[in-house]
Amino acid sequence: MATAALKRTPLYEAHVAAGARLVDFAGWEMPVQYEGVRVEHLAVRSACGVFDVSHMGEVETSGPGAEALLQRLLSNDVSTLAVGGAQYSVLCRSDGGILDDLFTYRLADDRYLTVTNAANHERDCAWFEEHSGGFDAEVRDAIADSAMIAVQGPAARPIVTELAEGELPSRMRTATLSVAGAEMLVCGTGYTGEDGVELLLPAERAADVWEALTDAGARPAGLGARDTLRMEVCFHLYGNDMDEHRNPIEAGLGWCCKPETGFIGSEAIASARESGTEQKLAPFVLTGPGIARQGNTVVSGGAEVGVVTSGTLSPSLEVGIGMAYVAAELAEPGTEVEIDVRGKLRAARIESKPLYRKET
Numbered sequence: 001m002a003t004a005a006l007k008r009t010p011l012y013e014a015h016v017a018a019g020a021r022l023v024d025f026a027g028w029e030m031p032v033q034y035e036g037v038r039v040e041h042l043a044v045r046s047a048c049g050v051f052d053v054s055h056m057g058e059v060e061t062s063g064p065g066a067e068a069l070l071q072r073l074l075s076n077d078v079s080t081l082a083v084g085g086a087q088y089s090v091l092c093r094s095d096g097g098i099l100d101d102l103f104t105y106r107l108a109d110d111r112y113l114t115v116t117n118a119a120n121h122e123r124d125c126a127w128f129e130e131h132s133g134g135f136d137a138e139v140r141d142a143i144a145d146s147a148m149i150a151v152q153g154p155a156a157r158p159i160v161t162e163l164a165e166g167e168l169p170s171r172m173r174t175a176t177l178s179v180a181g182a183e184m185l186v187c188g189t190g191y192t193g194e195d196g197v198e199l200l201l202p203a204e205r206a207a208d209v210w211e212a213l214t215d216a217g218a219r220p221a222g223l224g225a226r227d228t229l230r231m232e233v234c235f236h237l238y239g240n241d242m243d244e245h246r247n248p249i250e251a252g253l254g255w256c257c258k259p260e261t262g263f264i265g266s267e268a269i270a271s272a273r274e275s276g277t278e279q280k281l282a283p284f285v286l287t288g289p290g291i292a293r294q295g296n297t298v299v300s301g302g303a304e305v306g307v308v309t310s311g312t313l314s315p316s317l318e319v320g321i322g323m324a325y326v327a328a329e330l331a332e333p334g335t336e337v338e339i340d341v342r343g344k345l346r347a348a349r350i351e352s353k354p355l356y357r358k359e360t
Contacts (some may be wrong), residue, residue: 010147010206018220020349026119028055030223041315044229045193048153049221050213053198054206057121058142059128061219062111065136070112073131073264074104075248075257081106086172086189089256091124092265096247096272100124100247101238103189105174113142113185113200117238131264134319146185147206149199151218152229156196159216160186180212181205184197191226228312232356234283238295239322240294241281241309248301250325252276252353279306280331282350286339290346297340298324298348305330308339316356326350 006029006125015022018032032053033040043049056311061070070078076089083106100120105113116124121143128139147175151160157168160179169175169188175187185200201209214220227237236242242251247265249257249272258268286292292311297304311322335350 007055008021009052010203011052011054011149011210013050014207014210015220019224020220023223026055026117031220033222033224034220037228038315039221040219040221041228042189043219044153044175044194044221044225045316046195047288048151048155048159049192049225050160050210050218050222051150051152051223051226052148052210053150054147056148056202057116057118057124058145058200059114060111060112060140060142060145061124061128061137061254062109062140063135063137066110066112066138068134069128069137069139070104070114070137071261071263072135073128073160074102074114075253075263075265075269077258077261078104078112078208080259083108084169084174084272086174086187090242090248090253091122091127092248093244093267094265094268096236096249096265096268097244098242098246098248098251098253099244099275101128101242101253103187105185105187107174107185115148115243117236119239122271144203146200147203148208148238149191149201149210149213150190150196151199152192152194152196152211152221153188153218154194155217156194159213159218160197160199163212168335169219170326171195180209182209191230191235193235194229194355219305227310228315231310231312232314232316233324233354234323236281245276246281246325247272249273250279250281250328252281277328279325281309281323282326283323283353284321284337284339284348285317285351285355287336288321289347290339290341290344290350291320292322292339292341292346298326299338299340299345300327300330300335314356320346320348321355337345
């Protein structure tokens with residue numbers, strides 16, 4: 001049986017030229033690292049890293065009924081999203097199970113762009129289209145429209161500002177600007193816990209803009225560093241920390257759920273909020289040696305009480321960290337637990353979010 005060819009982003013050749021190690025990620029041939037995960041991670045924390053995130057999907061929703069449709073689909077209150085604004089939400093089944101987590105940008109009064117996770121894009125598009133009946137709105141798969149580049153770190157905005165014509169948008173805002181000679185949508189969002197912007201631009205201009213950013217001092221960073229960075233600040237990864245068998249309340253995402261809007265799954269989520277959940281997602285730090293990984297068992301009093309969903313060695317904190325679903329009564333910061341790492345119990349402590357905080 002033939003294996004389907006991996007998809008490539010418009011920056012594939014740039015990654016090869018830079019010596020990236022490429023891996024299969026959700027059907028895309030993506031750079032996991034260039035110089036090394038630790039080096040790239042610390043570059044983002046101290047200066048500026050640039051990520052190719054063109055594998056992410058985009059769905060455009062437009063027309064007089066676009067807001068009403070998105071209000072039905074997305075967990076947050078879309079009516080509060082101003083033109084030029086950005087909003088985080090989850091997409092849920094009727095039982096509250098999470099289908100994806102999304103960023104939606106309001107481009108005009110009746111036009112929105114929603115960014116999906118790569119592995120879920122086709123399913124998300126189908127879900128949008130399936131539920132669009134009865135709404136005066138058009139749903140369009142826009143994944144082929146743009147490349148997407150994330151520029152993150154304390155030096156990210158200064159670097160992009162030098163290449164931009166016009167003022168960069170603030171956090172959770174967007175602006176259409178020319179950057180390195182290419183017109184694009186600049187979004188004040190990111191997935192690292194650092195300030196920065198995400199750039200949605202024509203695919204044919206991606207290589208030139210990437211080169212301009214790296215020439216200006218942004219260091220190429222791969223999916224490995226993207227993962228360790230997001231874990232330090234406890235940002236969720238779909239498929240690890242949430243999926244269709246988990247609801248937003250147990251995942252700690254109740255803050256982006258507004259049941260009064262009547263979105264699909266709102267009743268189940270309201271019920272879970274009221275009655276509580278058996279488990280909750282909690283961040284942890286290993287208090288001794290060891291590195292926890294996804295699937296490791298969490299133990300308390302000799303009994304299995306949960307499972308690790310994400311784990312790594314934190315380059316910033318230099319200790320093992322992660323997130324795990326644990327019995328709700330054990331999810332309080334300060335709770336001591338153990339994690340079974342390859343047959344050896346390792347001491348750990350539940351902490352509050354985020355695990356990494358910048359010194360002030």
